[in-house]
Amino acid sequence: xxxxxxxxxxxxxxxxxxxGGGELLVLENVDLALNQGEIVGLLGRSGSGKSTLLRLxxxxxxxxxxxxxYLGAPIDxxxxxxxxxxxxxxxxxxxxxxxxxxLGLEALHIPPQxxxxxxxxxxxxIGLDGYENAYPRELSGGMRQRVGFARALVVHPNILLxxxxxxALDVLTAENLRTDLIELWSDGRMPIKGMILVxxxxxxxxxxxxxxxLFSTNPGRVAGEIKIDxxxxxxxxxxxxxxxxxxxxTEMTARQRAQRAERGTGPNVLLNHVSPNSVSGLIExxxxxxxxxxxxxxxxxxxxxxxxxxxxxxxxxLQILRLGDIExxxxxxxxxxxxxxxxxxxxxxxxxxxxxxxxVALAAHxxxxxxxxxxxxxxxxxxxxxxxxxxxxxxxxxxxxxxVSWARFGELFSYDDETEQFSLxxxx
Ligand code: ADP
Ligand code: MG
Numbered sequence: 297x298x299x300x301x302x303x304x305x306x307x308x309x310x311x312x313x314x315x316g317g318g319e320l321l322v323l324e325n326v327d328l329a330l331n332q333g334e335i336v337g338l339l340g341r342s343g344s345g346k347s348t349l350l351r352l353x354x355x356x357x358x359x360x361x362x363x364x365x366y367l368g369a370p371i372d373x374x375x376x377x378x379x380x381x382x383x384x385x386x387x388x389x390x391x392x393x394x395x396x397x398x399l400g401l402e403a404l405h406i407p408p409q410x411x412x413x414x415x416x417x418x419x420x421x422i423g424l425d426g427y428e429n430a431y432p433r434e435l436s437g438g439m440r441q442r443v444g445f446a447r448a449l450v451v452h453p454n455i456l457l458x459x460x461x462x463x464a465l466d467v468l469t470a471e472n473l474r475t476d477l478i479e480l481w482s483d484g485r486m487p488i489k490g491m492i493l494v495x496x497x498x499x500x501x502x503x504x505x506x507x508x509x510l511f512s513t514n515p516g517r518v519a520g521e522i523k524i525d526x527x528x529x530x531x532x533x534x535x536x537x538x539x540x541x542x543x544x545x546t547e548m549t550a551r552q553r554a555q556r557a558e559r560g561t562g563p564n565v566l567l568n569h570v571s572p573n574s575v576s577g578l579i580e581x582x583x584x585x586x587x588x589x590x591x592x593x594x595x596x597x598x599x600x601x602x603x604x605x606x607x608x609x610x611x612x613x614l615q616i617l618r619l620g621d622i623e624x625x626x627x628x629x630x631x632x633x634x635x636x637x638x639x640x641x642x643x644x645x646x647x648x649x650x651x652x653x654x655x656v657a658l659a660a661h662x663x664x665x666x667x668x669x670x671x672x673x674x675x676x677x678x679x680x681x682x683x684x685x686x687x688x689x690x691x692x693x694x695x696x697x698x699x700v701s702w703a704r705f706g707e708l709f710s711y712d713d714e715t716e717q718f719s720l721x722x723x724x
Contacts, residue, residue: 299333300332300367301329301330301368302366302490303490304363305363305364306362307326308326308327308363309324310322310323310345310352310359310360316684322348323348323349324516324517326345326516327518328518330492332489334491335481335491335505336491337500337501337505337507338492338509339495339508339510339544339548340496340513341513343513344511344514345513345515346511352364352371353457354378354457355371358372377453379448379453379456379457380448381444381445381448381456381457383460385440385443385464386444387432389433392429392430393419393429393435394428396447397447400448401414401450401451414450421449422446422476422480437465441462441465441473445461449486452487453488455488455489455490455492456490456491458493460495474500478503478528478529479529482528496603498541498594499532499541503537505524508524510548510551520547522540522543524540542592542594545593546624549622549623549625550623552612553622556612556616563657563658564658564682567656568609568694572648572702572704572706574610574613575610575614578600579614579619579620579633582596582620582628582629589628589633590628590629591627593611593626611627619632619636619651636648645705645706646706650706651706652699652708656702659702659708661679662699662709662718663709665718666720672719673718676716676718
């Protein structure tokens with residue numbers, strides 16, 4: 297028997313108009329296939345275009361280039377047989393659980409009695425028996441997301457798309473729902489043939505998926521693929537499990553590093569806003585025992601109770617400032633990073649300030665402009681305009697916000713939020 301290809305996405309491209317003109321390229325050269333019997337994970341940082349890709353697959357938006365085929369036919373409009381579960385549950389508050397679930401079937405021209413029977417079966421399957429007449433507000437977050445799943449499953453889709461379905465839930469609730477879902481899947485009790493799980497949580501991807509596609513940012517594309525070869529049910533403490541988590545961390549950070557090298561270090565490079573506090577926190581944690589200057593990223597992430605989305609930008613800031621480096625899934629403090637860890641506040645500020653002048657071209661640029669001007673001030677607009685030639689409005693704002701908070705900590709220059717002016721005086 298040959299495996300059926302449920303979904304085939306080839307060379308897909310999608311951009312959006314930028315507010316100030318031009319186009320923001322969100323997806324480029326995206327290839328993806330989903331075969332019968334598979335759970336495929338899409339793992340990437342927020343803003344990498346994962347939700348956009350799911351919208352294209354579910355026919356809610358169309359690509360500007362490339363092809364999307366579902367069961368061999370091009371997708372043009374929402375196909376029957378592809379259902380989606382959202383992070384935000386997306387339930388109607390004025391409808392009961394049963395009514396919310398039945399809603400999925402109303403467009404399908406099915407006799408009312410069958411609608412009811414199928415909705416009750418889906419509710420039963422997902423563990424909501426007894427809650428048919430409850431309203432969403434009467435349910436916990438986990439129960440609400442179960443309604444989200446029931447509503448998707450009731451149409452008996454071939455493909456279930458899940459857009460970060462567990463990320464709005466607390467840790468235990470999320471884990472219960474994941475376990476139940478995998479059990480239903482493994483037992484063949486869900487009327488579906490394949491699933492795509494969008495997530496920014498590496499462990500979740502390793503727990504649930506047969507294959508994980510690593511999504512890169514700017515533009516989003518599939519930059520790597522890892523097959524997870526562990527039988528189910530999977531155990532998070534299994535050494536094989538940990539090895540996969542480690543390997544994915546390693547690949548994702550290596551890619552980030554390569555991307556930054558490619559983008560260069562000029563004054564128009566996008567910077568993620570990361571507070572100096574988070575930078576200090578990470579340095580201190582890595583400097584302290586048991587790590588003593590070098591830590592495995594997954595270990596330090598779980599120690600700091602952070603997720604990839606939170607840890608990567610901080611680790612990246614450390615790299616940009618050359619206070620640390622990331623290699624092979626480890627984060628290692630540089631000589632300056634170690635000094636920073638041991639220093640008092642004033643010396644820390646000095647180290648930060650010097651790192652900014654040497655390694656953050658935009659900070660050095662702003663400082664030079666302020667030095668050269670007679671009144672030592674300059675409006676924010678001056679720098680935003682420069683940045684917007686190279687990035688979106690949002691990205692320019694975030695980049696400037698990052699530099700402002702770093703420069704404040706290093707006392708390199710100051711910025712007044714009200715007048716939107718940079719200056720050299722220290723208000724303190
Ligand atoms: P992810 O799900 O990976 O976080 P998204 O697909 O939501 O990423 O968004 C990727 C990028 O595309 C973001 O910069 C977002 O602002 C932009 N984007 C998404 N949808 C639209 C839209 N309808 N119009 C303009 N920009 C959009
Ligand atoms: Mg998203």
